Amino acid sequence: MRNGDPTVGIGILGAGTVGGTLVRRLVDDREAIQAKTGIDLHVRRIAVRDPAKPRAFHVPAELVTDDPGLVVDDPDVQLVVEVMGGKDPAGSLVHAALEAGKPVVTANKELIAAHGAELIALAERRGVPLLFEAAVGGGIPIIRPLAETLAGEQIERVAGIVNGTTNYILTRMGDGDDYADALAEAQALGYAEPDPTADVSGADAAAKAAILASLAFGTWVGSDAVPFEGIDRLRREDIEFARFLGYEVKLLAIATRTAAGVCARVHPAMIPAGHPLASIRAATNAIFITGPSVDELLFAGPGAGGEPTATAVLGDVIDAAREILAGAVVAPRIRFSPGEIADFGGVATKWYVRLEVEDEPGVLAQIAAAFGEEQVSIKSVWQEGEGSGATLLIITHRAAEARQRSAVESVRALDVVRSVAATLRVESPEV
């Protein structure tokens, strides 16, 4: 501890859902945190877009500014927390703080997934920590376990539910509620991103998948390398058909290490109703980590919202403050080596395909032949309706993603197929 003074000055960029909760906790729990950690965390400056906006915390008005540069440059700020979101200006502010030798804590998965490799390298050069526990899984400790506790494990797979907003929407839709109402509620509860398109399109989960894959496999996987699909085109009838077939629909992030390289992907998928992920409801996140020595670990808990996320940020703040006071920084926590990124097209998946077809003899044979030409074999078929038209629900056996896609395009071109109404991947129990 420097001269026995336990004070660490904190500057906070953003005081919305996460930042506002963080400020309130830092102010209200200051003594309790000092009693437990010996560290006196002192909020020195806060940047927001609109200083006149009413806030759920009480700090002297002169601490709040609309100039985030003042927070980074303030000599009394020894540690910068970035919870404003987005790549810019958050990225340049984080960059400036690290350049100035100030530790940074961020919850910004979009920024870390896009620019994490260079920011982590900069933090290493400047000898300061860059911590981002809150960037994945909200209140669930997942970054530190992956980067530190499991640093000695040869992780094979990380898979689970990593977006609270979409899991909340899927839960509500499964209960019979409307997509738009469920999204509005998720926003009101503080689960959604400032622009919720990032949630429903799968982009937020893809950024998290990139971070998880990078930490799990030690090869940097940028967000550009993660193909993603969201729930924005998912229809309620497919949730219902999935249930009829014994599945639940979840938005999954799946990262694997294969002989061809590291592969991370995000998409909605049907999972067997008995699988633990099928019963994960509302904004809860749940992430399985699989490795040869630990077998399977499950991390689950509140994946979004101000309180759980601020708890994760606070843990990082205490960790970084401890290093500042000790004058001993562990940076970086993990190093990345070059590695191959495997093409998703080569990954074997099973598909559910819903077709609107003419109900006449020979239709099924034509469809089966189209799948067969792409070496995709059909596991099961159900027919709904009869007469002028029918709905076919098909589940295929596992085949390369690229073949599944080509097979569906061949089926779409058949005269007897009125439309390919929906496709979903089907993930097996070993998700």
Ligand code: NAP
């Ligand atoms: P939010 O409620 O929209 O808060 C953003 C804050 O940043 C607001 O206080 C806003 O000011 C301020 N801000 C934005 N742009 C600014 C600028 N150019 N200059 C100064 N201040 C600016 O967002 P949030 O939900 O707290 O999310 C913040 C970050 O945490 C994001 O990176 C998000 O991905 C991440 N995160 C969120 C959650 C969650 O559950 N919400 C969970 C994990 C991670 P005003 O208040 O004046 O508008």
Ligand code: HSE
């Ligand atoms: N919008 C994000 C989600 C916040 O819903 O999961 C947590 O990262």
